[in-house]
Ligand SMILES: NC(=O)c1ccc[n+]([C@@H]2O[C@H](COP(=O)([O-])OP(=O)(O)OC[C@H]3O[C@@H](n4cnc5c(N)ncnc54)[C@H](O)[C@@H]3O)[C@@H](O)[C@H]2O)c1
């Protein structure tokens with residue numbers, strides 16, 4: 001069984017939208033050099049208030065999107081033919097791009113759209129049939145499932161850190177969102193139950209009611225997170241590898257920049273231990289970190305914790321009406337509206353190097369595309385291990401691979417269930433670790449559960465809910481099995497996980513299943529083209545916060561990376577930031593942004609040296 005469908009026609013089907021009741025007007029768009037004409041704005045769907053899930057209506061049908069996409073695909077294919085018959089090529093012309101982007105995950109799409117609005121001509125090449133990667137979607141039996149992400153940070157209407165909102169706004173798109181009143185409901189050992197309410201004061205009241213003796217420690221720890229969040233939120237976010245911007249920010253906001261520089265090499269667990277002594281509360285902080293970093297607090301960079309532990313209360317977690325897949329669809333559509341293109345079923349197998357510089361890519365079907373710059377949204381392991389095969393691993397990548405390993409993948413269960421199995425007021429996201437804190441980071445130890453239909457019932461047939469259940473799992477567990485054994489093992493492991501949820505949360509769950517599809521790490525590897533199906537990088541030992549994380553430039557001229565194996569790491573909002581940073585650095589190198597070669601050399605060398613300290 002496949003987690004995704006291979007059928008483009010399935011992917012082209014729009015998703016249902018709902019009654020308009022609330023708009024998030026995105027007032028913090030990036031300073032696009034080229035304004036999107038009003039007629040080209042892609043308003044994605046109508047909006048609704050929390051819980052009021054009504055009938056479907058769309059103010060921007062996906063019909064026009066379909067036309068845009070198929071015509072741009074045709075366009076690109078024609079150009080490819082031109083090139084194969086001698087036109088274009090590395091020397092310029094129609095077929096020569098400013099940037100090629102390998103992959104259309106959120107990281108790749110944000111880099112591509114940001115560059116396009118700065119005036120660059122971009123071609124994104126996606127192996128699969130729809131955009132989004134792990135933020136894509138698929139449809140089965142009337143259900144619209146999010147492939148991965150359902151917890152959306154950075155999707156509010158305020159501040160500087162609403163990077164998803166801003167990325168959409170930059171290409172003239174806005175999406176309706178449904179605020180989630182509870183980011184996550186933790187169900188932890190010793191029957192510790194904590195709901196992370198959107199309202200910060202309610203969350204603190206709930207946590208301190210469970211740990212009254214640690215009230216002061218709790219307040220001090222989370223206050224330190226706010227220091228970071230407020231500093232981040234005060235900056236204009238661009239490439240930390242571009243000196244004119246970076247020095248400008250230090251000049252405008254010295255205190256905030258120094259605050260961030262101070263926390264850059266620090267980890268969350270060390271700071272929590274300054275204020276908190278109760279081992280169970282420290283384990284709770286571990287769980288808070290684990291759900292966003294797949295490691296405990298001692299290994300989670302404090303800047304990342306500051307970002308996520310506060311954004312959920314500041315802008316809140318907001319779910320896009322119609323499902324997460326709409327974000328990538330909108331960005332892809334926005335890219336086309338900017339005159340750039342996206343080509344699907346385009347499996348890049350090689351990055352072409354000429355005299356030490358990345359000059360283009362070759363696809364599995366032999367087609368070649370050329371550009372001034374190449375941006376890879378494949379993981380750094382895939383980029384340097386597969387797309388540049390035969391080349392020596394640059395020292396910087398060796399250092400990265402010494403410091404970071406591939407996090408395990410996931411076993412994912414997408415289910416449709418009868419609505420009556422969920423008690424009233426069930427929260428949208430849950431994290432379950434039943435009895436033993438030591439199992440937090442073990443494969444299958446803890447269970448993530450998202451029920452997006454709690455917020456948007458249009459994603460399932462009437463009277464039904466979607467349950468997306470996932471738990472960490474390694475690919476080694478699933479290799480070397482016959483087809484029959486593989487299928488049987490999927491069934492067995494999935495049923496064990498579902499039974500655990502039945503026991504802990506929802507009696508009668510097994511018998512309420514209407515639809516079930518199980519994906520393993522092999523599924524993730526196959527459909528997301530991620531080595532071992534990895535969820536992203538995780539530190540091999542105790543990192544120096546974010547200091548060791550590479551940014552977007554690489555040791556190869558003209559080649560950049562974007563996505564979760566770049567600063568600041570895993571997470572949809574994190575890869576969106578990586579996309580913004582990447583586009584800014586590439587634009588400077590293309591002459592579309594200010595640049596100082598001398599300062600560049602100094603900064604890039606200093607950053608390279610700083611990373612060796614991590
Ligand atoms: N919030 C959540 O619940 C949740 C869940 C899952 C994933 N995520 C996040 O999403 C992040 C990943 O985003 P991302 O943008 O880095 O990457 P991604 O893996 O989502 O997307 C990469 C894209 O590149 C394509 N690709 C890879 N190699 C290719 C090649 N050789 N040729 C053509 N296309 C190729 C893939 O098909 C995919 O579409 C993860 O870090 C994770 O944190 C979040």
Ligand SMILES: CC(C)=CCC/C(C)=C/C=C/C(C)=C/C=C/C(C)=C/C=C/C=C(C)/C=C/C=C(C)/C=C/C=C(\C)CCC=C(C)C
Nearest residue numbers: 151257260261292304307429430448449450568570571574
């Ligand atoms: C350069 C130098 C040296 C210095 C300078 C200083 C400065 C200025 C600095 C600055 C910095 C900055 C700007 C930074 C930034 C950062 C950021 C933005 C970050 C972000 C982050 C984010 C993140 C990490 C996120 C994440 C998330 C995630 C992962 C999510 C996930 C989720 C999930 C999985 C779900 C769950 C579920 C359930 C429970 C069901």
